[in-house]
Amino acid sequence: EAGVAQSPRYKIIEKRQSVAFWCNPISGHATLYWYQQILGQGPKLLIQFQNNGVVDDSQLPKDRFSAERLKGVDSTLKIQPAKLEDSAVYLCASSLSRGGSTIGELFFGEGSRLTVL
Amino acid sequence: GENVEQHPSTLSVQEGDSAVIKCTYSDSASNYFPWYKQELGKGPQLIIDIRSNVGEKKDQRIAVTLNKTAKHFSLHITETQPEDSAVYFCAASHTDGNNRLAFGKGNQVVVIP
Numbered sequence: 001e002a003g004v005a006q007s008p009r010y011k012i013i014e015k016r017q018s019v020a021f022w023c024n025p026i027s028g029h030a031t032l033y034w035y036q037q038i039l040g041q042g043p044k045l046l047i048q049f050q051n052n053g054v055v056d057d058s059q060l061p062k063d064r065f066s067a068e069r070l071k072g073v074d075s076t077l078k079i080q081p082a083k084l085e086d087s088a089v090y091l092c093a094s095s096l097s098r099g100g101s102t103i104g105e106l107f108f109g110e111g112s113r114l115t116v117l
Numbered sequence: 118g119e120n121v122e123q124h125p126s127t128l129s130v131q132e133g134d135s136a137v138i139k140c141t142y143s144d145s146a147s148n149y150f151p152w153y154k155q156e157l158g159k160g161p162q163l164i165i166d167i168r169s170n171v172g173e174k175k176d177q178r179i180a181v182t183l184n185k186t187a188k189h190f191s192l193h194i195t196e197t198q199p200e201d202s203a204v205y206f207c208a209a210s211h212t213d214g215n216n217r218l219a220f221g222k223g224n225q226v227v228v229i230p
Contacts, residue, residue: 004160042121042206042220043161056217091160105151106218108160 002026004109006092012115018080021112025073025094031055032069033106034077035091043091049075079114087116119144121209123221131229136194138224140207143188147209150183150190155204155223164205165192197228 005024013019025032031050035043046065048056051072060067064083069075079086089111097104120143130136142150148169153161167174167181167190174181178197183190194201204225208218 040222042208042222044220045217048217093160105163105166106153106161108162110158110160 004092004094004107006090006109006112008112009110010113010115012117013082014117015084016081018078019082019114020079021077021090021092021114023075023077023092023109025075025092026107029094029096029107030072031095031097032075033093033095034067034075035093035108037089037091037111039088046077046090082114082116084116087114089113119147119209119211119217119219121207121219121221123207123224125224126222127225127227129227129229130197132197132199134197136192136197136201136226136228138192138205138207138226139189140191140209140221141187141189142209142219144209144211145185145188146211149210150181151208151218152179152181152192153206153208153220155206157203161206194226197226199228199230202226202228 007022033048034046037043046060047067049069052069067077091108091111093106093108095104095106123140151166152164154164155161165179165181167183178195180193204223206220206223208220210218
């Protein structure tokens with residue numbers, strides 16, 4: 001079974017530029033997550049999708065970050081304009097969970113490492 | 118929101134010895150506690166999880182114990198091997214409708230051959 005695919009693996013940009021990350025979850029997984037992992041810290045949830053609807057985006061800096069999940073499959077995360085503090089690994093994860101009272105295993109991609117100069 | 122803390126931040130053990138990592142959480146409503154292992158350059162991978170209706174769960178060399186009264190849970194790795202060297206993250210969540218996982222900062226475990 002193919003895992004969660006992310007691209008690009010690495011991206012270096014200057015501050016105030018824009019960047020986009022792409023994620024293809026495991027086939028059949030209803031829930032998709034974007035996490036931000038700053039060096040030396042644990043993953044922090046940015047946004048959670050259930051199919052193509054947003055379940056939780058309370059920690060997404062909406063003035064500069066946006067995300068979409070068209071047709072309930074692939075997703076893109078965009079940052080515009082980027083700041084120095086956005087340097088991090090952006091992890092995409094998916095799960096079978098369809099909400100309700102049960103949370104299931106999250107399957108993470110290898111991440112996209114962003115460096116903002 | 119939920120706050121998860123892990124101790125110690127770095128743990129070095131001799132191959133064959135046991136390793137124990139402890140996590141504390143703040144929200145007494147949390148009822149799901151997974152542990153993820155992250156190797157260099159890879160995404161985290163679930164290794165074991167426990168729900169609040171049990172106190173202990175074991176899977177081969179890995180076990181997790183939960184103390185709901187004290188609001189802490191621990192990961193136990195026995196007979197450590199070099200491939201156990203990684204960063205381990207604990208997390209907690211409760212079924213409030215979005216099941217948001219709050220991760221700790223991670224523990225670097227180094228197994229010395």
